[in-house]
Amino acid sequence: MAARKKRVLTPEEQLEAALVPESEWPYEVPENWCWVRLGSCVSKSTTKSNTNDSNVLYIGLENFESGAGITSYADASGTKSVKSVFYPGQILYGRLRPYLNKHDVAKVEGVCSTDILVYEASGCVEAQYVNLFLDTKEFIEHSVGHSKGINLPRVSPTEIEAAFFPLPPLHEQRRIASRIEWLFSKLDAAETVLRKVVDGSEQRQVAILHRALDGGITKSWRVQNSVSKSATWKECRLIDALKGKPRNGYSPKPVDYETSVKNLVLTAVTSGTFKPEYFKYIDEEIPDESHLWLMPGDILLQRSNSLEKVGTSALYTGGPREFIYPDLMMKLQVNNAAYAPFIAYQLKTFNVMNYLRTNATGTAGNMPKVNQVTVSNIPIVLPSYQEQIEIAGSLDLLLTKEMTFANAASAVLYDLKKIRRIILSRALRGELGTNDTNEPSSKELLANILSGNAGK
Numbered sequence: 001m002a003a004r005k006k007r008v009l010t011p012e013e014q015l016e017a018a019l020v021p022e023s024e025w026p027y028e029v030p031e032n033w034c035w036v037r038l039g040s041c042v043s044k045s046t047t048k049s050n051t052n053d054s055n056v057l058y059i060g061l062e063n064f065e066s067g068a069g070i071t072s073y074a075d076a077s078g079t080k081s082v083k084s085v086f087y088p089g090q091i092l093y094g095r096l097r098p099y100l101n102k103h104d105v106a107k108v109e110g111v112c113s114t115d116i117l118v119y120e121a122s123g124c125v126e127a128q129y130v131n132l133f134l135d136t137k138e139f140i141e142h143s144v145g146h147s148k149g150i151n152l153p154r155v156s157p158t159e160i161e162a163a164f165f166p167l168p169p170l171h172e173q174r175r176i177a178s179r180i181e182w183l184f185s186k187l188d189a190a191e192t193v194l195r196k197v198v199d200g201s202e203q204r205q206v207a208i209l210h211r212a213l214d215g216g217i218t219k220s221w222r223v224q225n226s227v228s229k230s231a232t233w234k235e236c237r238l239i240d241a242l243k244g245k246p247r248n249g250y251s252p253k254p255v256d257y258e259t260s261v262k263n264l265v266l267t268a269v270t271s272g273t274f275k276p277e278y279f280k281y282i283d284e285e286i287p288d289e290s291h292l293w294l295m296p297g298d299i300l301l302q303r304s305n306s307l308e309k310v311g312t313s314a315l316y317t318g319g320p321r322e323f324i325y326p327d328l329m330m331k332l333q334v335n336n337a338a339y340a341p342f343i344a345y346q347l348k349t350f351n352v353m354n355y356l357r358t359n360a361t362g363t364a365g366n367m368p369k370v371n372q373v374t375v376s377n378i379p380i381v382l383p384s385y386q387e388q389i390e391i392a393g394s395l396d397l398l399l400t401k402e403m404t405f406a407n408a409a410s411a412v413l414y415d416l417k418k419i420r421r422i423i424l425s426r427a428l429r430g431e432l433g434t435n436d437t438n439e440p441s442s443k444e445l446l447a448n449i450l451s452g453n454a455g456k
Contacts, residue, residue, distance in 0.1 A: 011451035014040075018446060020164050026138060030430040032441040033168045038133075039161025040446065041125040045118040047085040049111050052076050057110030058083070061094050061102055067135065069104035076111055083111035084118050091119040091127050093134060098143035098155045103134045117157055124446045129173035130165075132180060135424055139163055166428050167442040168435065175434040176427050183423055187416050194409045194416075201406035208398050209349050217394045218387055225386075232384040239376035241338035246375045247291050248303065249325035254280035261286055262323050269300050269314035269329070272348060276318050291331070292324040297340040299332040300325055301347065304362075304369040311356030311370055315344040330375060342388035345395050346380050355379065 018040030025035050049056075054077035065071045070092070076083070086092060086106045094102035096115040105127045112118070121127040133139055146159035168176065211217055215229050222229060239245070254263065259281045268278040286292055294300075294316050301313040305328070313332075316323075325331055334340045346352060355378060360368035383391070426432055 014450045034443040038163045038165040042119040059112040064102035066100045086118045093117045095155050126173040128177040169439040197409040238378040243333045243335045246330040246372050249329045251327040252282050255283045274314045274317045293321040301330045304328045304367045310368045313347045339388035341392035
């Protein structure tokens, strides 16, 4: 028996299928807008190519930055599988792991991975406006919620095209896209300045430490106190500032219930600042006189970690005998010639960290380690005890100020992201003040296009 032909819908039926019933609208929009299903405004391109021509541009998902569109191009020379063809003005959407939010409007011609869907905007919609919609929280949640697959979730074209889409009149779409481009350009400029502040913080901290440990910060203090740097500063090894050799900790099996002994984990000092929330309980008695108990003023140094982190240290600021420390850390206790905060700062300098990384040992596949001899032989400078106090106090103020400055910039960067989302949300609600209520409704335009009367 021959298969029955699928009945072609009339323009009126197509319009009814495209429109979202008002009772299902996600939110109110201006009167001359309407809610439709995205598939009524875009059509998926099915043009494919097997080309591996090096002169043909190629885009894979790796050429997108999450939420920022296409950031680079490759060529088709290294590709073997079938690819989708795209042209300028078409919308590219990465359907693999839709939570990564990878999409853009093509500016050039080329081919792309088949995990990138290619859409053509119809006569009732601007591609740039659709691209803005793909950035909305509502659409991202829709795509993620309808994706299939655990390790490699993908969203189908059917689900993408079923998404509810707020459709303004065509001229309003252009005004919205133009207004958002202008507003976002201002945010981009602010982000560039703030990003420099955040990204440069580590370098500024290194410079502050270098100046302090070169005697620059306390130059006026020495003049005021008639102190000669050449007479009071000496170069020595770390062991000369310690009561004894560095000592490794202890790492018995942890338990999942509360006991009287808390053993720190590496994360407690990985940031360079002591964080007491990172520990595990152990069910063993540790004698009060044991070297494992930590006291205020002790310095903890990671003797094993990644090459980037090995040698990271922090001044212990917890309570007396509140914690013990693990085998992957060493404990340093300064003698009477040294001020613990000053030594702790010196261990954070570029020269010391570079020395530890250079002298770390380890076989392939294992974390690099530094031994007690290497740590004992760390080259340091030792001014007078009083100047060590002055330097540490100055560093407390300067580094706190720098961190406060960088953290404030980071907070503003986060706020700018929220501002972007708010602007986008208001734009797609018709709340940017650009909508002209005298313009024909988008519903009329859609009806004309479906009936073949567009432009008449």
